[in-house]
Amino acid sequence: MVDHVLALQDLEVGYPGVRVVHGLNLDVADGAFVSLLGPSGSGKSTVLRTIAGLLPALGGRIVLEGGDITNLPPERRNVGIVFQNYALFPTMTAFENIAFALRVAKKPKADIEKRVHEVAEMAGITDQLEKKPASMSGGQQQRVAIARALVTGSRVLLFDEPLSNLDAKVRTSMRQEIKRLQTELGFTAIFVTHDQEDALTMSDMIVVLNHGRIEQIGDGRTLYRKPATPFICEFIGVSNELAPSLAARLLGREIKGRTFVRLEDVVLGAAQGIPGRVKHVEFLGAYSRIDLDAEGHAVSAMLIGDPLPEPGTTVSLAVRPNAAHIFAEATA
Incomplete structure (x- = not known):
């Protein structure tokens, strides 16, 4: 029996006068790397932001580890977010960036110290903790961003097109880095991208969205060789x-x-x-x-x-x- 860590059930999302996501149903297995793939306006970023609590659901449910989080505020959802530009505070060290959420939550100093070093060791950046982002490589910054997302205990990480502004060579290196970290640390990844190469090379499962509805779900080989609709033929490959x-x-x-x-x-x-x-x-x-x-x-x-x-x-x-x-x- 597959253990689902996240479930979207008949999810409806939209803005005043506009329905963007229509009755979306999706089960995500624990430890999976799932990409939400689609053209601009397909609803993929809207789904991600709704899972994060940054947009309200108009209908349906979001269930995380068996609990309904549909109406919880973002800080109570226990999901981490890795933004497009990593969103690290440039004047803070890696340690301070990772510790930020724990300090806002007023956790004891000793607990913060212990937890930051735990996730830093998992992410392989213990030797970077006293550095500021400007003195770190892109890969090291990526690891800090992931460590910061994991520090509060999140087991589900949401990636909001973190590779979209990179050139081809750096992009290839960064996606290998993200996939390696996800495999090593065992977190569940929901990765939003409009780039099919990112999705094909990184994902256990790809969810192709079109006009706010799921067009097809499958691994990369299935989508490429057994497209379910003309849209998939035109969009993938x-x-x-x-x-x-x-x-x-x-x-x-x-x-x-x-x-x-x-x-x-x-x-x-x-x-x-x-x-x-x-x-x-x-x-x-x-x-x-x-x-x-x-x-x-x-x-x-x-x-x-x-x-x-x-x-x-x-x-x-x-x-x-x-x-x-x-x-x-x-x-x-």
């Missing part, structure tokens, strides 16, 4: 949506509905295929993107290695067996 006539030619049967094919599942130079004229070749390092015109329809493919076809040439193209994602037309 890069796909071709094939026109019905082109889909019928490539798949060898009449298609009723929408058909999507991943770029890597388009095969160029196939013995049996249809002709496609190469319009553009884009070299991207590890792979190249080939844009083609097939019977008047745009199709793109991914190629690894050389040689690459020249623009203006004609190649044969096909679709790997069982690789197309077909969604039947909705009926009234």
Whole structure:
């Protein structure tokens, strides 16, 4: 039996005149890393802020470790928050940053000292406690922010797009750091991001939101290879949506509905295929993107290695067996 540490039950959230989250249901297992993924306006940050108590729920329940926290103030919810820019006090040392919430709660000095050193040791920053944020690396600041979130005893940490302002190389390093800390310390992470690469590489479970509703829940491989809706095909990874006539030619049967094919599942130079004229070749390092015109329809493919076809040439193209994602037309 799965032990759920957090449950959202028929959660409704909104602002005056606007409903943002519609009847959302979600169970989060203890120690899991869960990403809330979606485009801008999908409701992911609204869900996070409602769990934190920064926004009121208009309906439904939020249950943490078996207790209803729906109407509790933020300071009584026992969840920690790691903000986008870490939100460390620049004039305070790491020790003072971590101890801040305990001092506000008027905990005894000896208890504060003991607890700060406990979480600092867990986070591997004991040697950083007397430093101020400006003299620490980004990874060390991240560890201080997580230690501060854990110091009050929180076992659920909420991450509000902490990687969104970083360049690609630093972003990769930081997400590895967050995942390593989450695994080592065993806390439950709810991670909000609009970046699918963050979600795919870090998460045990990804919750894809669209217009305030859950579109699909699954691990990265499931979402990528077994998308449940056209939206998932378009949002996760890069796909071709094939026109019905082109889909019928490539798949060898009449298609009723929408058909999507991943770029890597388009095969160029196939013995049996249809002709496609190469319009553009884009070299991207590890792979190249080939844009083609097939019977008047745009199709793109991914190629690894050389040689690459020249623009203006004609190649044969096909679709790997069982690789197309077909969604039947909705009926009234």
